[in-house]
Amino acid sequence: MIDIAQVRRDTPGCETFIHFDNAGASPMPDPVFRAVTDHMAAERALGGYEAERRAQPALECLYTGLADLLNAAPDEIAYAENATRAWNMAVYALPWAEGDRVIVHGSEYASNMLAFLHLERRHGITIDIAPSDGTGQIDVDALERMITAKTKLISLVHVPTQGGLVNPAAAVGDAARRHGVTYALDACQSVGQMAVDVGKIGCDILTCTGRKYLRGPRGTGFLYIRRDLANRLDPPFIDLHAANWSAERSFDIAPAARRFENYESNVAGRIGLARAVAYARKVGIASIEARIESLAQELRQTLNAIRGVTLQDLGARTCGIVTFTIDQVDPIAVRDVLFQKGISTSVSLVNHARLDLGRRETGPVLRASVHYFNTEGEIERFGAAVARIALNTSIQTEKLSS
Structure with missing residues (x-):
């Protein structure tokens, strides 16, 4: 069992920022x-x-x-x-x-x-x-x-x-x-x-x-x-x-x-x-794997329930990386708005994976990647932010402010 409170104390950025780009650059403890x-x-x-x-x-x-x-x-x-x-x-x-x-x-x-x-x-x-x-x-x-x-x-x-x-x-x-x-x-x-x-x-x-x-x-x-x-x-x-x-x-x-x-x-x-x-x-790799799988499942369920959001992940087995698109919204613009709201994500561009994204014709996809120190509450806040963007496809920053 991971001591979530302790690993979050070891990660000071968790106090002010939601780190959902762990597949890009996870914060050092x-x-x-x-x-x-x-x-x-x-x-x-x-x-x-x-x-x-x-x-x-x-x-x-x-x-x-x-x-x-x-x-x-x-x-x-x-x-x-x-x-x-x-x-x-x-x-x-x-x-x-x-x-x-x-x-x-x-x-x-x-x-x-x-x-x-x-x-x-x-x-x-x-x-x-x-x-x-x-x-x-x-x-x-x-x-x-x-x-x-x-x-x-x-x-x-x-x-x-x-x-x-x-x-x-x-x-x-x-x-x-x-x-x-x-x-x-x-x-x-x-x-x-x-x-x-x-x-x-x-x-x-x-x-x-x-x-x-x-x-x-x-x-x-x-x-x-x-x-x-x-x-x-x-x-x-x-x-x-x-x-x-x-x-x-x-x-x-x-x-x-x-x-x-x-x-x-x-x-x-x-x-x-x-x-x-x-x-x-x-921390323990087995515990890390179980924690990430649980959080990723909750994240997928949260995103799947948002109108206008399409999950883009493939595979019989999935992990802590969750990719998705929002109808009629540029993923780069979504990433930037989320960052302004204190949430880090990243965008996978077509030229990063032409044999996959190029052939599926998805265009760029937004990537959220969870780690063991993330929480269910952060997923809830992330889902709420994505839902607001999906409702307002112009994603004007001033209209999305809390």
Whole structure:
């Protein structure tokens, strides 16, 4: 059972603001904020190098904490400044050749798809798009029929940016294992709001950002890569952290995931991410998942009861991300009005998810994403604000004031 009063005390912004953009950037709890600012104070007092040397135990906690969270080994974790950099370091390291194929799904995120389009232009690879089943999630049987001897990678977004569906990641992992195909999972929206076990899922690569459901600092992320795969790959670039300059004309590359890291990084951010992982584990992932599912169900019911509101989520299983549109109202204008009323949401644009939103022709969708520290009362207030907007499609700010 989560102590809601305590976690809200740890999140001072809850006093004056309703945070419903947790899939974008969730507010840091106080222990995470203090970890970041304490290290920055140490850097100011001691200098960056000495402060980092003294922070080594805290920095190591990032690897052990993430390993425990994901059921991985610490040497299979690499820190990255964001999820896209983590994704690109692993995906571009694969030995692509003309004629190789990658299978993606319609829920694929823009940055991931751009990498594949870049590889298509650079190496002549082929991008295959796996269809959805009747619920909108990836059709695993159809995916398996698409696998050929030239399939180099299966790429899947666990929870897409533009909706609340949860793709059947473990079933895809089973298919990838049966055919010996490398499997990469974008877990940006799932880690921190639900249990993610790389052993059960069977992914070879997993990437995530720190600023979403983990509640870490912005500008942090990580890569999980299975040890034996990492040791077979050359990163797209290296530095004196990822490799040792062992002789004038030779070098020794670092083992396992470390070869995908850079020497220079935001040390305070790394410490903050480590503290965020520890905070999430202390609250309890099972409790977090149950709390988010309960709040999301209530949020969907609230929105579904508002005339003029259409829920846009797909999937047999859904999570804490809820997307919707309001008839004849621009989602960006809705987001801006809600922000003026002290409620944060975000908008998923078509160019963030063209294979989904572009084909469904929904246009942009408004995204509300709840976390465990949110309350039923906040959902009620949010629903009332949305209902007023739906009744007044001109959404003139002065007409919506309390």
